[in-house]
Amino acid sequence: MTRDPLDDVLDRSAPELEPFRRQDLDAMIVDARSETRASRHPRVLIAGAAAAALLITGVGTAAATDGFSWAPWALDPLGAIPFTMANGFDCELRFSDYTGGADPGFVGEVNGVLRDWYGTADVLGAVETFVPAARANPDLDALGLQPGETVESLPPGEAEHREWVREWMAWDWAVSEAEWQELARHGIQPGDPRMEGSERSGQIQCFDENHELYTPGGAS
């Protein structure tokens, strides 16, 4: 089709767009995957060694930090876990209270159990027991290489970024496993309808081997 002056006029009429950051979109893609897992596999995955999604009966979201600050809720989290990734990054995961849900009183009870656990138990030790199995989860078994793609052909920093996401997901799942193990000790089981519709947030922040903040999706 032959272009004419009107085509240029129409092209230029596209409204200005809001600026965005690549790493925010990347974090959303990971979060959207977590949403799907939480709703699609409510009970079955909990039986697997590494499989619980962020939560079982409600909806969980996870977000990487922007590299500069914690979200407001993360300044007073329900729980926090400092840990070291396999690549040597020093990281911390923080989780908010569950909010909403079919039975807010019950959701509050769940929050109370978890808050006590985070405040008094060897949480890192409990979580670490699940990490090897989480890393071995077939869903996290590679860097997502596509046909014809090799680690060497990836853009600079991409392999590191994918490995970081994989490790983050593994720890996230391990935390969930440990949390539900603790909740089960209090008679609270995954799939409880009183938790239906509840949600909470998770956030991660990491420092690289040079002790500098790692920016997810960045070019580091």
Added chain:
Amino acid sequence: MRRADARITAALRESSPDLLGYLQRRAGRDDAPDLLGETMVVAWRRVGDLPVDPESARMWLFGIARTVLFNHGRGERRRWALADRLRQESRNDLVASPADDGSEVRDAIARLDADLAELVRLVHWERMTLVQAAELVGIPASTARTRYSRAKEELRTVLGVRTV
């Protein structure tokens, strides 16, 4: 990461800026983050349907976004926590948009019949081919060509733009 997961991650990484632009232009800056979040969640749920060809995958994602947008237009609203970061960033960067000379053209497009206007927007704002635009809105390519020609003739008259 499973192969299907890797493929959809790659497709979303490739297309999400364009999808965000599409949703911003249609639904506005405030609602676009939630609509993008919903588009991503639906895409993950339907990962088994993701076309292998990258261009087809892109159009498949636009098809999901269009359905999300349609439901939004019917009054469905859902706030996605996963969109908070984008929303927050949007507030942080909030600045007045620079004045542009496109408002007269946009008004002219908006006054076209809705099906004509949509084709013009998809071709000139989302940079789709006419065949892709036809596929997205679900009409034969020949019909799209006829409508697009009519739309341009009307716009040419209203805007006073000569052919050459």
